[in-house]
Amino acid sequence: MAPATQGLVQTSAETNPHVPNRTTVKALVESPALTSIPSNYSYTTNPNESDASDPDETLPAIDFSLLTSHDPHQRSKVIQDLKKACQDWGFFMLVNHGVPESLMKAVVDGCKEFFNLPMEEKMKFADKDIWKPIKFGTGVDIKVEKFYFWRDFIKVFVHPQFHFPNKPKGFSEVSGEYCKRTREVARELLQGISEALGLGETYIEKAMDLESGFQLFAANLYPQCPQPELAMGIPAHTDHGLLTFLIQNEIGGLQIQHNGKWFHVNPLPNSFLVNTGDHLQVLSNGKYKSIRHRAVVNNKDTRISVAVVHGPSLDTVVSPAPELVKSESCPAAYMPMKYKDYLNFQHDGKRCLDHIQLTAT
Ligand SMILES: O=C(O)CCC(=O)C(=O)O
């Protein structure tokens, strides 16, 4: 039998000196006779981190339609629910959000078609520069993390300027509409969260300059894996923005950290999985935590997920809201930092949140 690393389609270091000579996971899986994973994809979980157990709790569900309700009791009830979900979980399912199911499906289908494009089409976007508005890649830099992850991805800056690949046909249009609709929902949700923090409805909107907010569209492809217990799709991490909205094809794989354990997420159909990001943790002075999560892989089917990150504008200097800081009892837990600088720092393989932390929260 051929060794697992034979027959790979290599990314071209000759055509782009910044791209390491390596394959995509998709090309690897499509190589004949792949029955085991190459050793550099073999991931050893931190021994202190347990495997996910079967959930004995359910992820909270937030009914978005109640946030826009004219009945003040319904609105204050859902704001209480949001507060609890952000405090206790940092992750929730958003239901009745009004974004059509057909649009969500069209976006996931578009991602599938994008990943099915010929390698040279995708490789046009292969680059290590984090500020390239469209970026295709696989795993992570082996120099930083020492191994590859079982994931190919495309990341696109979609706001304040909208960028998008022009292939496959129609992908840009449906994604543009999807990003616009999710941005509207995120802004409404952030008004509710602002109120839940006791900051007033418009504080986050104004302080984070959401009119020019940075929005990132990230699609992940996790091909089926012959040895899923050895590989990792995305290792444990937190997201940098204020809120991330995640959808997936019908295949699960997301796990979140909850009460010190990994929790498998089985979302309700047609819901958004929403999580609070690092900048909500900073802004709330640690009241709402940015929860660690990861994506595991399986040997049954290819998984696709689409994460849309909603952040402040890149020039916003984010600091804890002054109303949430009290000099003695609750001092500022984070140093102010411009979102753009945060992203630059984070790219070096370090977690920026730890770098700007002043006191435990
Ligand atoms: O695929 C998933 O479930 C998680 C994706 C994710 O965490 C991310 O793209 O930041």
Ligand SMILES: [Fe+2]
């Ligand atoms: Fe994430």
